[in-house]
Amino acid sequence: MLPHAGADTCLFRQVCETGEALKDLAEVVGTKVVPSRVGILFDAQSQWSTEIPTLPTTKLDHWHDVRDWYRAFLDAGLRADVVPLAHEWEQHNLLVLPTLFMLSDSAVRRLERYVRGGGAIVVGYATGIVNDAFQVGLGGYPGAGKGLLRTMLGVSGEEFNILGPDETVELSDGSISWLWQTCLTRIADDAEMLATYTGAGAREWELSGMPAIVAHQYGSGRTWYIGCDVRREDITRFICDQLAPQIGLELGDPRVVSIDRASDTHVFHCVFNRSGTDVELCPTGNPVLLARGSHGHDTVTLHANGALITQSRR
Template sequence: MSDFVVSLCGMTSWPLGVPGLAWGADYNPEQWPEDVWADDVRLMREAGVNLVSVGIFSWALLEPEDGRYEFGWLDRVLDLLHEGGIRVDLATATASPPPWLTTAHPEMLPERADGVRLAHGSRQEYCPSSPVYRRKAVALARALAERYRDHPALAAWHVGNEYGCHVSRCYCDRCASAFREWLKARHGTLDALNDAWATAFWSQHYTAWDQVLPPRATPTYHNPGQLLDFDRFSSDALLELFKAERDVLHEVTPGVPVTTNFMVGWTFSALDYWAWAREVDFVSNDHYTASEDAERHVELAFAADLTRGLAQGKPWLLMEHSTSAVNWQHRNLAKLPGELRRNSYAHLARGADGTLFFQWRQSRAGAERYHSAMVPHAGTETKVFREVCQVGAEYRAVRELIGSTVDARVAFVYDWQSRWAVGQPGHPNADFSYQENVFALYRAFWHAGVTVDFLPPDGDLSGYPLVVVPALYALDSAEPFERYVEGGGRLLVTYLSGVADTRGHVHLGGYPGAFRDLLGVRTEEFFPLGWGQTATLDDGGHVALWTELLHLDGAKAVASYADGPLPGVPAVTRHEHGDGTAWYLACGLSGEGLAKLVDAVLFDAGVPRGPSDVEVVRRRGVVAGSPVSWLVAINHGGGDVELPAAGVELLTGTRVTGRLTVPAGGVVVLREEV
């Protein structure tokens, strides 16, 4: 066991008393007859389960009518789990209010931008500004905390569930009032608000606060400042709900950590998780792969690295992923043999100290009845359950990874608020996607065998030989990046970075605005490409989506357009600044051209490539007072791969001297020799 784990004992930064790497699932015993529960615990022990989340969607059973709590069934569940040696991440059950509550208080239901009030019948049927919902949710959290604060199974608290997944924005009158109060706190005066939102355009100048509304349905484009502030407000409003329950839990059960499950991944963008990550005792994430994506393992790595960034490099928990198919994609493909195992280890490699699933036993009814689980409809004599048991046993063999950190020499700057701002309508090319822009670069680094960290825009850049800044659209000043490059750092910035300030106002004088002097370039006009239109660079690179009429102002051209609308104009530039170098990617470079650029920037920064045919991540930690490093290697291909390595392979106990074989579709965890 690492010294780090010992240091965590009694603190609030990890579920208490979990023996080893966390392994388990959401457990929903209320969906099943009570005579199934004992068998559940028996099978959990067989599968190596040591942590389960309980009660996430059980409000209607815990409080069947206003103020009357029914905890007896939950008492019996927790007692059974404790007797089986299984720790509990106990939910406050506030993820979905019961029908009796929304029927009694229909005003607490959320409203869409077009004024339609949503009804109960699914989940998350609440307005984040509703005082009724908040009062009842906090009361239930307090009742649960007082009931179970001394229960020996309690390891952590799980507040809500996937905040904003279905209702990330509410446009009702309560939210309008709350939005105005939020704006007063942010801007102070109406004059400041009018300036921030540039309301001189389209006669939108406000003369009284009660004129200010959420961005409800309007004839055409909304005010960009209004949209951006409403995104910020909505993220904050949901965060305030989480904090209200968290504070009660901290009050009643000090020392028991509190978390909620984020949704860091490809599609969800409604919350600013940098702000949220500061408010949880440990970071948890839910992640599901896109089953029809042939490189879904690369997107998984992206999400895991970004989650580790939110956790500031500390261990984090994968609260949910799937054992096989989900139920909500257009075509729900089952995972291939070994994919469950590879997915689990990929999260582990990239900083998780535990991986849980949704859910333990596959539901026989309800909206998610075709979502896979640790125990499928077909029972235990299945591919899924055999693989579950295999990984559960293996986690005990690699438990010394606990508390170790991930080795990364490249940092990506990621900004949810820039994602909101550049995703608004009215930009030069509606085909541009912030997420696709970031991921294209990430994928190129992944294929170069390079592990990356993620940082917020105000993150600490020191210690990284290379920092990548994709589409950091909303930025007031590039001064921190200037200091980084002056001190010897290498910086790669992509187009649509630094174009506007954090109000959404365009920096004048030429693009890329705040980065213009650092990059040594000036763009006078964007030249987005039409649908299906491409351009070629003089080094053979292929470009789609975006070009710019760019002028050199100290920088040197690395590659220029050979054709397209701007032949001869620089497309990739390099600028020596102080002791460092700032690169600018001013076009939608893709494929081999992007890979070639990544190789050049890595070489410039002195960062070596890793293997490109197998996923390899290094974790570092301390065992018995001595520093240790581990290589986690995952082979997503169809042939065996050999790596130069020496040490002990933990899954088999085999000593490796010189060459390590990673079997096709397999995983190895090597404790390296120093």
């Protein structure tokens, strides 16, 4: 662990600091991360498929959109789990499908059961365009699941509007789209239109008044379809204004990341400062580790990249 620059370096001092911290974490070894109520689905096949140069645009990037949604949840004071599409995700109350370009019929049927049973999903633009054999479903976009995904979402689109460099389209909720808009020509009678395209860009591309974000009740669950790319700050606002109230998600402190780990007898509350500045906290539980921070009277100040771990009985 000794760097090439030697022992008298910031890097080596950080290595030593980490080693000292690990001694205090013996009790945490063997614990399991408590799952978040939110899952963001990732699929390597979809990432590879968005790299194909013959798509409507070469700027699609599944992993980039997964990362944007993950950071947007952090900006809203919430933590989300990134979950492989092929793994278990039914334990989450809300699922986000960002640019999952490929969706098999079996995956759509699994999602349908999840929503019908009370789950909630957010389906992003360029999701469910083709199945796992790279075949486009007929009848409108998104075509995955032989139309089942469209039924769940309460939407149907006919084409994609792809913007050129330095072009944008504004949404009625203030969001900005700069790449892709799915041209939705039909929405279900019981669907709710949350945002439409508006402004000069929408008029130029004949999108004015066309649905951009649609909510739909399906079975005992709920779906949202976001038919265009939007900025990370727009996603954060959508999470705070739409998703959190509907799902009952409690917004936290966006300056920190909070992760709980549990054993049979204790829960360890881990808090990491992501803000780059000092953050003052009022911790609960018994302290296990304080790295890059200082104690006050009933408070703890976490410095940049600082960490605090406390424990409490289950």
